[in-house]
């Protein structure tokens with residue numbers, strides 16, 4: 141039975157039911173709908189609509205309904221009601237009879253769903269932040285495990301300058317740090333309770349919205365009833381944060397796919413996160429990473445789809461907005477999966493540090509050192525760059541590294557170039573020189589690992605505190 145049948149004479153078209161009903165999607169809001177309903181019952185009891193005894197009866201029934209839903213979520217999904225709000229109300233009336241019909245006094249599904257979805261989003265944001273912390277921890281662990289491993293660093297996918305593998309790990313720790321901050325920021329901005337906005341102009345009952353908001357863990361009530369029921373910016377923002385996080389994960393994935401390739405061979409992925417080919421027995425494909433890379437596309441699409449759904453909608457509520465849930469749910473589910481697989485991938489990968497070091501040494505990626513060395517001997521940088529370019533050209537023609545050029549060859553390019561340049565061309569010297577804050581010098585990277593760990597410990601401790609408080 142729909143919540144609104146009496147005004148209608150003709151039967152509903154089955155196709156209308158098919159397009160209109162949302163229970164198969166919004167059943168996932170059931171715990172939040174019950175939480176919101178319990179808070180609403182207390183609010184209208186405060187306004188004199190319910191007696192203390194009635195409120196207690198409703199509350200007990202709602203607790204029971206939540207337990208039933210928790211035990212068998214599929215049964216809620218398949219119950220055939222119009223939406224999750226209808227399901228809860230029907231269950232309530234089945235348990236407490238006419239008293240159950242009083243709960244919706246002064247409330248609309250418009251402020252109800254806006255509240256439910258904020259509650260759901262808050263829980264999910266907390267879960268994603270916790271998963272981001274785990275992914276960051278896996279990166280920090282890998283950085284610590286591979287503190288001495290050298291990689292070729294790339295620009296334009298051309299070998300550019302050597303870099304510590306740990307420095308690569310920490311780059312992604314920083315990106316994920318901002319992703320967590322974006323989620324936390326979205327969380328605090330959406331921490332306003334729409335209940336009391338009713339359908340669009342505010343409820344006619346004298347409820348205390350501040351108390352109601354706080355009882356649901358919100359910071360405050362929403363300030364404008366029209367805004368409260370008709371914006372979904374928090375959905376757009378949350379999916380946006382998720383999509384950007386997925387974009388970062390896709391870049392981790394791409395780097396690792398390349399490092400794992402036969403051509404690079406800097407790492408080997410574990411069997412646990414790879415698959416074989418149905419035709420070629422020798423293959424071991426980086427499927428988990430490819431999916432990590434691929435799923436970012438879906439998240440970006442969902443972000444855009446909700447923004448486009450909202451664009452140009454008149455105030456206040458419109459049924460278009462029911463389309464907010466599927467993309468939000470899917471985005472959060474997918475990001476969760478992506479984040480959770482990161483520790484599995486990183487924990488199991490083996491680094492072929494001999495190979496990565498050889499690659500870092502090849503490709504004349506120490507040419508900048510030679511130029512810098514000339515600068516140290518008084519050659520203006522532009523000239524030093526030019527001389528070095530000619531040295532590199534010559535080394536390429538001969539098929540040798542810069543260090544392998546003879547003293548005579550070196551001297552033929554510039555009188556300043558003598559054998560003492562060689563020690564400056566070694567990888568250790570080159571890395572040690574990047575001794576600037578944020579640079580790849582081993583001392584800096586070791587300190588950065590410690591700092592990242594300390595920041596992570598503090599973040600995890602704060603999250604645990606909040607769980608205790610709320």
Ligand code: ARG
Nearest residue numbers: 162223249250253457461462
């Ligand atoms: N299922 C609806 C949604 O998700 C709930 C709000 C319905 N409101 C209405 N006036 N029909 O948006």
